[in-house]
Amino acid sequence: MPEVISQTINLFASVLLIVAFAMLSQRRILSLIHLFTLQGVALVASTALVGYVTRQPHLYFSAALTFLLKVIVIPFLLHRLINRLNVKWDTETLINIPALMLIGIVLVIFAFNLALPISKFSTSIARGTLGIALACVLLSLMMMITRSKAIPQVIGFLSMENALFFAATSAVYGMPMVVELGIALDVLIGILILGVFLFQIREQFDSLDIAHLERLKED
Amino acid sequence: MSAYGIASQLLEVVIALLAAPLLSGWVNQCRAWLQNKTAPSVWQLYRMLRKLFHKESVVALNASPIFRATPYIVFGCMTLASAIIPTLSTELPLAPAADAIALVGLFAIARVFISLAAMDTGTAFGTFGARREMLMGFLAEPALLMTLFTASLITQSTSLTTIINTLAHRDLTIYPSLAFAGIAFVMVSLAENARIPVDNPSTHLELTMIHEALILEYSGRHLALMEWAASLKLFAYSCIGLAIFFPWGLTEMHSPVALLLAVPTLLLKLAAGGAALALIETFSAKMRIFRVPEFLATAFLLGVIGMLVFLLLGS
Numbered sequence: 001m002p003e004v005i006s007q008t009i010n011l012f013a014s015v016l017l018i019v020a021f022a023m024l025s026q027r028r029i030l031s032l033i034h035l036f037t038l039q040g041v042a043l044v045a046s047t048a049l050v051g052y053v054t055r056q057p058h059l060y061f062s063a064a065l066t067f068l069l070k071v072i073v074i075p076f077l078l079h080r081l082i083n084r085l086n087v088k089w090d091t092e093t094l095i096n097i098p099a100l101m102l103i104g105i106v107l108v109i110f111a112f113n114l115a116l117p118i119s120k121f122s123t124s125i126a127r128g129t130l131g132i133a134l135a136c137v138l139l140s141l142m143m144m145i146t147r148s149k150a151i152p153q154v155i156g157f158l159s160m161e162n163a164l165f166f167a168a169t170s171a172v173y174g175m176p177m178v179v180e181l182g183i184a185l186d187v188l189i190g191i192l193i194l195g196v197f198l199f200q201i202r203e204q205f206d207s208l209d210i211a212h213l214e215r216l217k218e219d
Numbered sequence: 220m221s222a223y224g225i226a227s228q229l230l231e232v233v234i235a236l237l238a239a240p241l242l243s244g245w246v247n248q249c250r251a252w253l254q255n256k257t258a259p260s261v262w263q264l265y266r267m268l269r270k271l272f273h274k275e276s277v278v279a280l281n282a283s284p285i286f287r288a289t290p291y292i293v294f295g296c297m298t299l300a301s302a303i304i305p306t307l308s309t310e311l312p313l314a315p316a317a318d319a320i321a322l323v324g325l326f327a328i329a330r331v332f333i334s335l336a337a338m339d340t341g342t343a344f345g346t347f348g349a350r351r352e353m354l355m356g357f358l359a360e361p362a363l364l365m366t367l368f369t370a371s372l373i374t375q376s377t378s379l380t381t382i383i384n385t386l387a388h389r390d391l392t393i394y395p396s397l398a399f400a401g402i403a404f405v406m407v408s409l410a411e412n413a414r415i416p417v418d419n420p421s422t423h424l425e426l427t428m429i430h431e432a433l434i435l436e437y438s439g440r441h442l443a444l445m446e447w448a449a450s451l452k453l454f455a456y457s458c459i460g461l462a463i464f465f466p467w468g469l470t471e472m473h474s475p476v477a478l479l480l481a482v483p484t485l486l487l488k489l490a491a492g493g494a495a496l497a498l499i500e501t502f503s504a505k506m507r508i509f510r511v512p513e514f515l516a517t518a519f520l521l522g523v524i525g526m527l528v529f530l531l532l533g534s
Contacts, residue, residue, distance in 0.1 A: 007393040010532050014395035017524065018402070025517060098516035105523055112531045128532045 005053050009170075012046035013129035016166060017108075020139040023159060024104055024146075025097050029087060032155050033078045039162050040070035046129075047169050056173055062180050066165065069184055074158060074191055081195050082151060087208060091149045100146060104139055111135035119171070129170040136163035150201060150208045154194050161187055227308040227478055234482065235301035239454035240264035240447065242493055247421075249497030264450060268443045276439030279340045289336035290437065290444035296329040297451035306458045307481040309380045309387075309469060318377040319367040322459075323360055326411070329448070330356045337433040348432025351508065355410055355417070355429070358515035362407045365522025369400040370463050372529050379462075387466035395532060399525030401464050405499070406518035408456040410511065413449075415500040417511055427505065454489075457496075461488045 019039045026032050044067045051059025093100060115131030137160055144156035161183070168175050175183075198208065205212040244261035251258030260266075278287060303317045317325065334352050337345035371377045373394060374385035410417040413430035420430065434445045462469075465488060469481060506514065 004393065007395075011393050011395045011398065013532075014398055014528055017528070018399065018521070021517075021520065021524070025513070097513045101516050101520045105520055105527075108524060108527055112527055116531075131531045132528070 005049060009046050009049050009053075010129060012042045012049070013132040013166070013170070015042040016046075016136055016163070017132050017139075020136045020143075020159065020163070021101070021104060023155070024100055024139055024143050027091060027093070029082055029091065029149075029151055029155075032152060033075055033082070036078070036155050036159055036162075037071055037075045039159055040066060040075075043162055043166055044071065046166065047174070050169055050173065054173060058177055059169070059174050061177070062169075062174055065180065065184055069188060070158070070162065073188065077191055077195065078151075078155070081198065085151075085198060085202060085208065087149070087151060091147065091152060094146045094148055100142070103142065107138040107142060108135045111138055130167060133163050133167035133170055136160075136166065139163075148209050148211055150194075150198050150210050153210070154191070154198075158187065158191070221310075223475070223478075224310050224312045226475065228302065228311050228313055230478065230482075231307050231311065232298065232302045234307070234485070235451060235454055235458075236298065236447075238486065238489070239301070239450040240268065242454050242457065242489055243450040245490060246453075246493045246497050246500075249494045250500055253497060253501040264446070268447055271438075271443035271446070272440050274439040276437075276441050278441075279436060282340050282436075285332070286336045286339040286436075287441075289332045290441040290448070292332045293329045294444045294448045294451070296325050297448045297455060300325045301451055301455045301458065303379060304455060304458045305380050305383050305462055305469065306485050307469065308478055309384045311380060314378065314380045317379075319371060319379055319382070320364065320377060322379065323364055323367070326363075326452070327356065327360060329452075333433050333445075337436070340436050342436060344432045344435050348429055348435070351429045352433055355511060355515065358512055358519065359407050359410050362403055362515055362519040362522050363411070365519060365526065366400045366404045366407065367459075367463075369396050369522065369525040369529060372526060373397070379459075383462045383466050383469065386463065387469060394529070396525040396529035397464065399521045399528060401460075403518045403521035403525065404460055404464070406514060406521070408460060409499065410515055410518070412453045412456055414496065416503045416506050416514065419505050427508075457489055457492050458485075461485075461492055 016039060019035050019042065023032055023035050023039075026035060044063050047059055047063040047066060051057070051063060095103075111134035112131040115134050119128060119130045140156045140160035140163055144153045144160070147153050147156065165183075174180065201210070201213070202208055205215075241261060241264075244259075244264050247263070248258040248261050299313075299317075300322060302313050303311065303322060305311060305314065330352060334349035337349040337352075339345075367377075370382050370386070373396065374382045376382055376385070409415070413420055418429040419427060430449065434442060437445055
């Protein structure tokens, strides 16, 4: 039975990786938010499963927190944000998507190689998934780099946080409760501040393209 | 080589030949139901084949022998492909003749000849269909290979019968790598069989078609063979998908009764698979031709990731 559960954890980890790639190749902001929600669901499920297998009640708590925050509150805020900013249409990536995908494969190989020696020292049930978590972090980072618009960058940032959270769960059964609560609060506040920030950007430049920020130089 | 093996091989080929047009008809029927249309009968393709076989075949004056030979070559390739895929039993005398890589090669031969024949008469549409077909082919083949390699890595063999035997007899294990491979395989099959996100099988609108542009010059029995081969290709892809990702229901015992019992199981699985295909086709819109490389690059990527995940997780 633990065998099947650990395989299910691996399956959820793979879902996270698939979603990370789907986000990388997604042009529509609305679909990006849906994918982000899906990523949150996979994260909640895998955290709860790890908690069940290892009998660590605080993981249930963090799963519940993740569910509340990343499946309900943040997607809701993002939906409201894009409705108010009225940006639902496609955004082009800076590099074309097939090339992005190939770079993505390289990143995944890099992350997997990086994680192999680390996960040997771990005793966690989900130690194999550390490589996937690292790959998701790198992919989200690349998503932030290759988007010119502000909202996809915000979503990339949030999905990077998701991946870090997953890395913590898979390597050492999650962080201490205080840290976790702190991060949750930070993410929530971060979203609110970024929301205000986006409105300011648009008011200033009539566009959400952050390339305009370069004009803010003094000279 | 036993009499049982020969019998199962024969039965498999006959079922593939007979059921392939039925599968295409079933997919059309499901799609029409989902779109609130009145469907043509599921036997429509048989009627069309009969009509075409009775018609005269017109060949352009400047057509070379390649043009005449292609329908037979393509039909032969597809028949052989459906013969080496284990659908009813894993004891097939023909199976050692070709493994997973050779199977992809068989599809490639058919593709090359179809494209050559389309360019042979020198019409504009044929040439442009051939170019699109080759563009898709060079992207779809690696992705298909990666998918099959993932299954090969799990089972340590490229022989199709061994792969399917091993997958069917394992304990309940969840392979995340197979999930990646499965998605990649669905994407490749949609592209290879000219289904909706990539090509619309029911269109004759010149600027969007791929498959129809290739066979535009054919008529009579040649066209019948080409259409039959297209439905055999869909049948073969469905069978590979079902055999690798849902390998249950193949016969274990070496008895004719068990062999006959495997037939309804196969047909049920195919019916479910066809309905799923119709569902995908209804939910998605045809994409621009310039988005197709992106679609297939994603499929390739998922195949590669599947292999990497297998190497990382060991499952």
